[in-house]
Amino acid sequence: MRNAISNSILGRTAAAGALLLGAAFAGQAAMACTLNNWSANSGAVAAGDPQANSIARYAGLCGMEATGAGYVQDNNPGGIDRIVARFYVLADNSATANVYQGFGDTAGGSQRFDVSVDASGNITLTDTLTGQSVSQAGVSGNWNSVEIDWAQGAGNGVISLSVNGQAAVENTTLSNVGTQLQSVRLGNINGAAGTLGFDAYESRRSTAVGRVCNCNANGSADDSVNVQDVIVLVNEAGGAALSTGTPDCNEDGNINIQDIVQTVNIAGTTGACLL
Known part of the structure; x- marks a missing residue:
């Protein structure tokens, strides 16, 4: 390593x-x-x-x-x-x-x-x-x-x-x-x-890694959760392109309406990914 x-x-x-x-x-x-x-x-x-x-x-x-x-x-x-x-x-x-x-x-x-x-x-x-x-x-x-x-x-x-x-x-x-x-x-x-x-x-070999920024469905470098993530997530849940970020907002192994609801709630409040 x-x-x-x-x-x-x-x-x-x-x-x-x-x-x-x-x-x-x-x-x-x-x-x-x-x-x-x-x-x-x-x-x-x-x-x-x-x-x-x-x-x-x-x-x-x-x-x-x-x-x-x-x-x-x-x-x-x-x-x-x-x-x-x-x-x-x-x-x-x-x-x-x-x-x-x-x-x-x-x-x-x-x-x-x-x-x-x-x-x-x-x-x-x-x-x-x-x-x-x-x-x-x-x-x-x-x-x-x-x-x-x-x-x-x-x-x-x-x-x-x-x-x-x-x-x-x-x-x-x-x-x-x-x-x-x-x-x-x-x-x-x-x-x-x-x-x-x-x-x-x-x-x-030494320094801590930390968690991935979750709910950042479009993989934006600023790690923010906003309407762009909601759009990407809705598209994927509907069977369109796969998102490049972390769309499984509730971490249950599925991409569906529950992830959309949680992402909308974050985007409308703190806008901060879940760590």
């Missing part, structure tokens, strides 16, 4: 015959959702967009879905002692799922940490060398932002977890020196029952 890099969950590449994304993209090259930004993928994990195959997405035009045991893997950590990572998970699992793990090699050995989501939406970060863990409540059936900070040290190792923007819970006194972090995996790693969606993955 390079310092302060946004490692998108999905690559988008021009593809002949791929799905056209509606009127707003008329005349542009057709685009396909891929997993090409990752070092490898395995099992029942796929990229896509809702117009092509009903795969939910949180930010941008693509999402990733795990319908059984499956994951994507990034080998870019390459030997580091700390990682800060943020991702969104659509937690529609009926058993505890291991969704994000770090390893001391690229073959899935020497596990360093684990993030799990149980059937009630509770999320736990565990340092697997010491067995110490921290947990916070998420929302079952909804998109949840998960941000972790894991570091190894002799008495000053760290595990820190923030779910949906809550104040982080942490343990900063671990003695967890071991093999350096070489790779990470994201997905339904243990094949838990249910379907899991993933989006907006970003990792860094």
